[in-house]
Amino acid sequence: MPAPKTLKRVYSAVKYAALMAIALALLWASFRGVDFEEFKEGLKSADFFWIGVSMAVSILVFWLRALRWRLVMIPLGHKIKRVDAWDGINVGYITNFAIPRAGEFARCGVITRKTGLPFETVAGTVVLERGVDLLSLALLTLSVVVFQWNKFGSFIEREIITGIGEGFNMGFVWIALSAIAAASIFLYIVYRFRKSNALFAKLSNIAKGVIKGVFSGFKMPQKWMFLVYTVAIWGCYWLMSYSTILAFPAVAGLTIQDALFLMIIGGFGWVIPVQGGIGAYHFIISLALSSIYSINQTTGVVFATISHESQALTMLICGGISLISLSLYKRRR
Numbered sequence: 001m002p003a004p005k006t007l008k009r010v011y012s013a014v015k016y017a018a019l020m021a022i023a024l025a026l027l028w029a030s031f032r033g034v035d036f037e038e039f040k041e042g043l044k045s046a047d048f049f050w051i052g053v054s055m056a057v058s059i060l061v062f063w064l065r066a067l068r069w070r071l072v073m074i075p076l077g078h079k080i081k082r083v084d085a086w087d088g089i090n091v092g093y094i095t096n097f098a099i100p101r102a103g104e105f106a107r108c109g110v111i112t113r114k115t116g117l118p119f120e121t122v123a124g125t126v127v128l129e130r131g132v133d134l135l136s137l138a139l140l141t142l143s144v145v146v147f148q149w150n151k152f153g154s155f156i157e158r159e160i161i162t163g164i165g166e167g168f169n170m171g172f173v174w175i176a177l178s179a180i181a182a183a184s185i186f187l188y189i190v191y192r193f194r195k196s197n198a199l200f201a202k203l204s205n206i207a208k209g210v211i212k213g214v215f216s217g218f219k220m221p222q223k224w225m226f227l228v229y230t231v232a233i234w235g236c237y238w239l240m241s242y243s244t245i246l247a248f249p250a251v252a253g254l255t256i257q258d259a260l261f262l263m264i265i266g267g268f269g270w271v272i273p274v275q276g277g278i279g280a281y282h283f284i285i286s287l288a289l290s291s292i293y294s295i296n297q298t299t300g301v302v303f304a305t306i307s308h309e310s311q312a313l314t315m316l317i318c319g320g321i322s323l324i325s326l327s328l329y330k331r332r333r
Helices: 004-031 036-044 048-076 082-096 102-115 119-147 149-167 170-192 198-219 223-247 256-271 280-293 297-332
Strands: none
Touching: 004 280, 004 297, 036 297, 048 082, 048 119, 048 223, 048 297, 082 102, 082 297, 102 119, 102 297, 119 223, 119 256, 223 256, 223 297, 256 280, 280 297
């Protein structure tokens, strides 16, 4: 019988390969039919001043996210430096390029190593923070739907609502209900036998740590600053989207309202669990530009590539610097 570690490695490898295959399939779908001569000319036409502005704002977002995350962790009782939260955020981003969604665990590991806080408690603060981000994205999407339906409604209805409706059938409902029932039974078993079973006791302690981290957000000393940081973060994302529009002459006619729409649609591309949003971001942005603005596929893919790769490069640079910083910290210890 294979060892548990071997099975875990095999599962991780299969999962990585499957997600990479999805990313490559989306990338292929995005670039299929692209005129590569026109693509190269489009890249050459980009104004790198505005790309630089977008990358600079991206770095500011990383810092704001670090400050906001630190604010949530302060009530946990350990001294957390701003640079520790900054390194955690950056390492999380660069890890997502290797293993999707593993970045959330990686940044928790950074804080645990540097402060001694329990890993599961730090993970609870990440759950809270990510929940706020998803809520923010949902509210922004709702605002676009309500106030600019005439302009963006056709895309949302045709590509999102109709697509979900076609995939939503009774089979999906039964699978979802079965999954919820199985999870509920498992949680009950863990709770019921937590005192008599070592594994269940460990799972129970992990759950308690996560819950403690989530509720630390309600004890943060400056709740209003958390709101200010959140608004500033999404405002910066909007500015990054508009800066990319200004950098690309072929879409120069788009407005700041269009930048908001593309920011929201691009946000869904980053949420899809593939390596660094590769493929998913390109596909959804080029599709939106084609559906809403009748922009040809090549131009749409050029815009998506400029936007995604400038953000990805910033993440890789900042992540690399933070990894070096952590390596030097480990040597000093």
